[in-house]
Amino acid sequence: MTLKLPIYLDHNATTPLDKRVLEAMMPYLTTDFGNAASRNHAFGWKAEAAVENAREQTAGLIGATAKDIVFTSGATESNNLAIKGVAEMYRDKGNHIITDLLEHKAVIDPCKRLEQAGFQVTWLKPDRFGVVSAEQVAEAITDKTILVSVMAANNEIGTLNPVAAIGALAKQRGVLFHCDATQAVGKVPIDVEAMGIDLLSLSAHKIYGPKGIGCLYVRRKGPRVRLTCQMDGGGHERGMRSGTLNVPGIVGLGAACVICRSEMAAEAMRLTGLRDRLHQTIAAGLDYVYLNGHPTQRLPNTVNLSFAYVEGEALMMKMKDVAVSSGSACTSASLEPSYVLRAIGVSDDLAHSSIRFGVGRFTTEQEVDYAAAAVVRGVKELRELSPLYEQAREAQRSQAQA
Amino acid sequence: MPYSDKVMDHFTNPRNVGSLDKNALDVGTGIVGAPECGDVMKLQIRVDTDGRIVDAKFKTFGCGSAIAASSLATEWLKGRTVQQATELRNSDIADELSLPPVKIHCSVLAEDAVKAAIEDWKRKNARSDASTAAMEEAKRT
Numbered sequence: 001m002t003l004k005l006p007i008y009l010d011h012n013a014t015t016p017l018d019k020r021v022l023e024a025m026m027p028y029l030t031t032d033f034g035n036a037a038s039r040n041h042a043f044g045w046k047a048e049a050a051v052e053n054a055r056e057q058t059a060g061l062i063g064a065t066a067k068d069i070v071f072t073s074g075a076t077e078s079n080n081l082a083i084k085g086v087a088e089m090y091r092d093k094g095n096h097i098i099t100d101l102l103e104h105k106a107v108i109d110p111c112k113r114l115e116q117a118g119f120q121v122t123w124l125k126p127d128r129f130g131v132v133s134a135e136q137v138a139e140a141i142t143d144k145t146i147l148v149s150v151m152a153a154n155n156e157i158g159t160l161n162p163v164a165a166i167g168a169l170a171k172q173r174g175v176l177f178h179c180d181a182t183q184a185v186g187k188v189p190i191d192v193e194a195m196g197i198d199l200l201s202l203s204a205h206k207i208y209g210p211k212g213i214g215c216l217y218v219r220r221k222g223p224r225v226r227l228t229c230q231m232d233g234g235g236h237e238r239g240m241r242s243g244t245l246n247v248p249g250i251v252g253l254g255a256a257c258v259i260c261r262s263e264m265a266a267e268a269m270r271l272t273g274l275r276d277r278l279h280q281t282i283a284a285g286l287d288y289v290y291l292n293g294h295p296t297q298r299l300p301n302t303v304n305l306s307f308a309y310v311e312g313e314a315l316m317m318k319m320k321d322v323a324v325s326s327g328s329a330c331t332s333a334s335l336e337p338s339y340v341l342r343a344i345g346v347s348d349d350l351a352h353s354s355i356r357f358g359v360g361r362f363t364t365e366q367e368v369d370y371a372a373a374a375v376v377r378g379v380k381e382l383r384e385l386s387p388l389y390e391q392a393r394e395a396q397r398s399q400a401q402a
Numbered sequence: 403m404p405y406s407d408k409v410m411d412h413f414t415n416p417r418n419v420g421s422l423d424k425n426a427l428d429v430g431t432g433i434v435g436a437p438e439c440g441d442v443m444k445l446q447i448r449v450d451t452d453g454r455i456v457d458a459k460f461k462t463f464g465c466g467s468a469i470a471a472s473s474l475a476t477e478w479l480k481g482r483t484v485q486q487a488t489e490l491r492n493s494d495i496a497d498e499l500s501l502p503p504v505k506i507h508c509s510v511l512a513e514d515a516v517k518a519a520i521e522d523w524k525r526k527n528a529r530s531d532a533s534t535a536a537m538e539e540a541k542r543t
Contacts, residue, residue: 310512311440313465315403329440330465335442335504379445385419385469387461388437388442 005321007367009278011206011301011360012155012183013325017252018361024255025210028248036245037236048246049267054254058215060255062181062200063191070216070237071250075182076106078201079149081241082178085227086147086199087119090176094144098175100124100132101343102154104397106201107180111149120144121272129294130159130344130369136168145175152184156327156356158302160188167196172242176225182206182214186260187268187299192217198225205248208361209256211383213249216241267361271300274359277301278368285376292327292346292354301359306350307375309389310382315355318378322371327354349388405466406500409439412470417477420459422446430523434514440464441508443472447479447487449523455479455487460515467505471495471512479516484523490516 008016028050038273045125055066072078087097099111101123114264115121122140126132131207132150141148148170152163165180170177178199181190186207192200203214218240219225232240263354283289288308304327307315312326327338346354359368383389405413421444424431428448435442441464448457458476462469474495481489495501495509 309463311464311468314413314469317466320496327464335507347438349440352437352440385461386463387433387442388463390421390444390461 003366003370004322007321007362007371009357009359009367009371010323010324011363012158012299012356012359013358014205014211015360016210016362017210018256018259020251020259021209021255025248025252028251032247034247037234042238047245050251051245051247054250057254058257059217061185061190061261062202062217063193064200064217065220068192068217068220070218070240071245071253072214072216072241073212073246074205074214075180075201077104078203078214079104079178079180080110081216081227081230082199082201083107083114083147083149084230085240086176087114087180088228089226090146091271093145094142096120096122096142096144097147097149098122098124098137098140098145099149100126100151100161102126102130102132102340103149103151104155104180104182107149107151124150126159126344128345129295129297129394130154130157130340131297132161132166134162134165137166138173141173141175144348145173147176147178148162149178149180152181152190153188154293154310154340155183155298156338157304158183158299159294160184160297160299163190163197163297164195170198171196176223183299186257186264187271189264192219198223204253204256205258207256210249210252213246213253215253237298268300269392271363273360274363274365274368275301275303275357277365278357278359278372279305281369281372282375284374286379287364290350292341292344302356304354304356306346306354307379308350308353309386311352311391312354314382315353315375315378318381319371319374322374324358324371325356327356328352408474408499409470409501412473412487412499412536413466416460416473418457418473418480419461421461422448422457422459424463427526428523430519430521430526432515432518432520432522434518435464435511438462438463441468441511443468443496443511443515445472445512445519447484447519447523449484449527453484455482464511465505466538467501467508468498468511470499471501471508472515474498475512475516484520485514487520 034043034047036047059066100359176198179197180201185202193250198219205211231242290306292304312328313330329335329337341351422429429446433444444461446459447455458479460472460476463532491514492509
């Protein structure tokens, strides 16, 4: 079978639309265009029915009930709503928030803003694999703590956090637990009841759905979570998020969730196989390759590797037919290397040499083999150009002679 | 990040990759940058007795723009005198490669590498000039 280039191995950045999701959305992009809030005619009723159906489907993926789901424009908005919404609502109860250094900017930046507004924020430091433990959270909780926010899976290195343990602890101590599950949902099982999660963020475009839509799960029982709404104007979503609903987007999100729910177990196995095949082939062909992230407690599709003595952006240019991303400073506008890699103690030079691979639903073995070969070739060619590799080999030679 | 054709050309076909003997008297070696910054350039020149650069080689750890900047520098140096080489400015490199603002520092590093290589050569040859002069002086007395 002919390989279609370029190959996409950046599924943590975004995912293509599944055909089945597009199919589900089409009527609402064409003939069934009604506003779900139009109470008085069939156009509205049809739209509303579609939305409520999608709400059930979305809830079903995370073990919630439909009424707990608030549709948003995506996980960034959900994170903002959760963090700011809780902070403002529970201000009288306390002013302390616990989160960690590995969170997505969509959690870090709202927390920073609250810090500036006078809230106390504890930034937990993960271990060298990127894991935030329940014990760490326990130690940090005070009688002023109103929220713990810890992600289920890290987007850069794929490490999975002990969400159920953190949830149980938070429940015990009477503190709300928000989980940014954007990268985890659809890849590993998430159950808000079993895991003691009170608020959860997710985005459709990470699970083969459309961009611009996501949701915030808001617990209604045990306890009932209240939020200060961040988007005023009309009172949609039970007053928690005003704005005309993105009906086609919502339908897409629902369809994506249904597919994930039924295919997740088999897909996780397949992805793990592809991920490990990619990693092993690369490691067999090169020296000085290092894994960033937990060796086993990791998303089935993610592998983040550092290739010593070679810079990430240059490597991506060498592999121009393979789409990936890098933690190198050269790829960021700020010229700072990845803060995630820094936080887990990866040295700056290895951070500059890192590449993140994310396989996905439509990735084939052929693509993985092509990519692995491109990586090995690219690294070898760049090491020929690298004064650092030259130094390392010289050092090795003189050590061997000594 | 979209690169200029010239950067892509130098990246795909880098000129003068390699090493000269850093202990040779006619070779100047400049190593600049730091791995923690994601940029290290090693640039070497071989200078003949007339002060003309007859060979130049480079090795770079860095992004496509950094590799292109150092490759271009070695191309530019060959055939020029050491004196002319001191006149190379990072802006010459940046303009030739159409570097965007965020990549200008790569051209600055290349200029620094050239200067460091020249300094190294001068230092080695001043020492040898001085010792040659001292030996002649000793012979006369």
